[in-house]
Structure formats: structure tokens, C-alpha cells
Amino acid sequence: MTAATQPQRTGRVRRVGERQEALAGYAFIAVPMALFLVLNIGTTLYAFFISVWDWNVRTGPRSFLGLGNFERLLNDDIFLIAVKNSLYYTVIWVPLTMAIGLFLAVIVNQKIRGRTFFRAAFYFPAIASSAAITILWIFLVQPGGLFDEIRGALGLNPLFAAMGYGPTHNWMGDPATAMNSIIILNAWTTSGTFMLFYLAALQSISNDVYEAAAIDGAGAWQTFWRVTFPLLRPGHFFVATVGVIGALQLFDQVRIGGGPNGDPNNALMSVVLYLYNAAFIQVNLDYAAAVGVVLFLVIFAAPLVQRRIFGSGPAW
Amino acid sequence: MSTDPPAAAQRPPRAAVDQLAGRIPSLAETEDVGPVGDRSRAWRKRIAYALMIGYALLMFVPFAWTVITSFKTRADALRLEVIPDPFTLQGWEYTFARLDPSIVTLFINSALIATAVTVTNLVLGSLGGYAFARLRFPGREVLFVVVLATLMIPDQLRLVPVYVLFNNFGLTRDVGQYIGVILVLAISATSIFLLRQYFLSIPKDLEEAARIDGAGFFTTFYRVMLPLATPALAAVTILQFQGTWNGFFWPVILLRDRDHYTIPIGLLFFRESGGFSTNWPPLMAVVVIATIPILILYIFFQRYFVEGVAASGVKG
Structure with a gap:
């Protein structure tokens, strides 16, 4: 009798326990999940919806526009x-920042005195807010600012004159140099972040391959280019993906540096700044939503394109 | 690392990583060294150190220059003097007495929003992270993929729909503006992911013991598991507080009244308000105030900054 009922009872107890556990699980995730579903998934679908209508801020859809x-x-x-502009920024900024980040990572990955200090120092510019650092940058590169003073004091002005820049050039005000100024600013602030990504990738390379390279008599230069660099491919893929996605979203620095119109002469007008401009300056919400949809599709496709360039990515 | 055994079990111990890193051949280590080589090696090392220290200084100089400029007179702001002459507090007095919105208002707004967003991410992130790691319920894997998928949606796509939605619910007016910014940042997939990974690494024994003792799911989570997750909670705290304090995109869209601005939006406003935009000493004082809280966090909790970046990198 007992032998027969025992399994049944534990079975029911287990089922009740499972149900309780499931209920607890749903209760735990209820609030975060509701937020994700409304504010992330819901708004994404809503963006696509808005983009095909003539949309009024207050009254909503007026007429169907299709595409x-x-x-x-x-x-x-x-x-x-x-x-x-966004493509130019991406094509220049991503490789530049990757190169600096990798260089810094290789340096601070070595067993050198003060390694922790150097890591902290190289990452330091990444901790400040984009607004603070952009204002600071505008101050530094304005005509007659610290940058102009220092290149003058170092006797570099003939070099700049050869490139066509006077002793006090308006770097942010000249359409030809405004975007390059932003590129240098962001390479400076983000190279520390890329350094940390590369550092993680460097530390995942097994020491065996270095020993093998050393036995084969490879020098440091050869070891880096023939062993380290190719083995970092998953790292390159990751950093390039993060970099391209970030670059296509360029906004803060150009909004602050060039105002809502990307001055001078649209030189700082990025895709996201244009989206912002369409929404709040032109007050054309559906048009802005369409820009967002295009951006989303490009960002979604970018890693797939990169996968073709770098070959198969890492497991994730 | 010694304070968080579960994470140590997941990754190679730090000592091993250091050892590995130290054995990656550097220029100095793989070189054939004779008596002459010794001397050139020492010199090469000195040059390498000089370059590294130079580069590290390059990271700090702009910030140092900000501080120095804030103590100069308006007329002297562009002069290349390392020690302000005359040294003046005019810039700081201006910052505290004459800004509208006042620097105190901006600071309080930033602190309020950053604190609220950090708290919501800790609460919702640990609840969600724990459920996704440990509680079994139907649909768990699918819902977790949904959470991760939100990382692929660029914020810019959500700009128009979030604005339209919040505008309809009064979240772009009065106190609603704060609520809007907090709501849109209330939970990030990164927080859930970080905490889930950490909970997964904690051995199940303790939890099972608590359950056998008759503790409910919430008690087990709150009393047993949460205290064990302190390192992950610290990483989320740093990541979210820094990110929100520095945040620009959502605040510039959702904070419409001056009195509700955070410091970064205040900086943009000051930059664009005619008479003040080139009054550099007080503007630099605001940049200093914007950076100091994060700088203090960085000095004391540098490890969590680095680990947060590394972890957000792993997620891919």
C-alpha cells in the first residue's frame, strides 16, 4: 500500500514544487520583462509603424505613406x-582607435613595473562624460588655444603651414577639419576601452604558442605579426563590431560640437544627428522614425558584413 | 579576486593570468643579450618607459588644463600659463552664483537620476538575473534571448516612439521628465546578464540547504544568494552610476525644462547660450564638477570599472 502510494505522492509534491518555482520565476522577472517588452520590443515595432505614416505629435497618424x-x-x-559623414567617421575612426587600443594593450600586457598605473592612466579619458570632454576639446583646439600654442612652442608650425593651416587655425569651425577633430577626440577617449577589450583577448592566447615561436627562433616583431596578430582574430572581430556599431551611432560629440545642424556647413551632420534634427528641429516624427529604421537595418547588417571580412567569428 | 571565489573558479586565477602575461615575449625578453646588448637593452627600456609616461601624461594634461583654466581670469583663459597669474576664484564664484539653471540644481538632478537608475538596475537586475540563472519556468530560455536581443536595438530607433509614448503619458512635462529618463534606463540587459552570469557561478549547495530549511524562493534569494553576489552588484553599481551620470542621449531628448537638466545637458545649454559660451573659466569649472564624482569612484573602485568593461565585452 505505502509502496504504491509513495511515488505518487512525491510526484505530486514535486509537481506542486515545480509550479511554485515557475510562479516565483515569473514573479521575479515580471517587472523587468514588462519594461523590456514595452520600452524595447514594443517601441521598436512602434518605430516601424510610425515610419510608414504621416504622423502628428498630438493626434497620431494622419495618412498612410507606405515607403x-x-x-x-x-x-x-x-x-x-x-x-x-557617418561612413567617413566610421572608416577612419574604427581602424585608428583599434590600432591605438591594440598597441596600448600589448604594452600594458607585458610584465613591466607600474603596469596597473599605466592601464589606469590609458583608460582614464574614457571615464568622463561626452559633454564635459567635448566642451574641453572645443576649448583646447579653438584658435589660439592650448593645441595651437603647443604646436607653436614646439616649432611645428612650418609643418602645419605646409599642409595649409595657419598658426591659429579654427579646427572645429573649418568644414575640412571639423570631423577630423572629432575623430581625434574620440580616438583619444575610446582607445582605453579598446585596450581593455584587446587585453582580454591577449590573455586568452595560450602561452604554448609563444614558447613554440621562441623555440623556432622568432623575434619579437615576427612573433607579434605572425603569431599574436593572427591569433587575435576573434578579438579583432569583436572590437571592430563594437567599434562600427558605436561609430554609426555618433551623436553626442557632433551635437555639442556642431549644434543641431552639424555646423559648420553640415560637416558634423551624422545620421543620428539628422534623426534628432528631423524629430526636434523639423518636427517631422515619422521622417525621423524612418531614419531610425534605416540605421537599425544597417547596424543589424554590419556584423554580418564584417563576418565576411574576418571569416567566421568566435563562438558567440 | 580573493573576495569572490565563484568568479575565480570561472576564470583562470589572477596569478596565473599575470604569469602568462609576463611570459609573453617582449622586445626586451627575446633579444639576444651580450655585454653590448645589455646596455642597449637598458636604454631601450628607458626610452620605452619615457614614451609610456609621456603618453600617460597626455591622458591627464587636458584635465589638468581644465582645472588650471578654471582659476584664471576670463582675459587670461587662452594664455599658456601653467600657474594662473593672477590666480582668481572669479570663475568658480560665477559658476556657483550666476548660472541659470544653478550648478546645485544640475548636480542634484544628475545625482537623483543616476542614483535612481542605479537602484532600479540593482533591484530588477538581481531579481531577473537570479530567475534566469536558477529558477526553472517554461519559456525561460526564450525570454532570456528576448532580453539579450534588446542589446541589438539602437537607442536611436527608439527615440521617436519613446518620445511619442512618454509625451502621451505626461512624461515629458514637470516631474514626469525625471520619471521618463529613469523609466527608459530603469533596467538594462547588461545588468541582468552580468548578475545572471554571477549567480550561475555560485555553487547550488547553500541555496538547497536554505530551501530544505523551509525558506521560500524570495527569502533564499534575498538572504542567501544576494549577499554572495556583492562583487557583481558592485560592478553593476559602478557601470550604471557612471553611465547615467555621464548620460547624454536620453536626457537631451526627455529633459525639456532647464530646471530638470542634468550636468551634461546644462553644459550643452551653457555652450549654446550666447554670452556664456566663451566665458571659459566658469565653463571649465562646470566641466570639473561634472567629472569629479566619477573621478573619485574611479580612484577607489578602478577594478570594477575595468571588470565592468571586460564583462560587457564578453557578452558580445
């Missing part, structure tokens, strides 16, 4: 300038 906003984008000169 009208997207067609308009393709013929919008300012949007095309924004795309060009």
Missing part, C-alpha cells in the same frame, strides 16, 4: 551628407 519617407530620404541631400 514614402524612405523614398524621400534617398533624395534628401542633407541625409546623404549625413550618411557620407
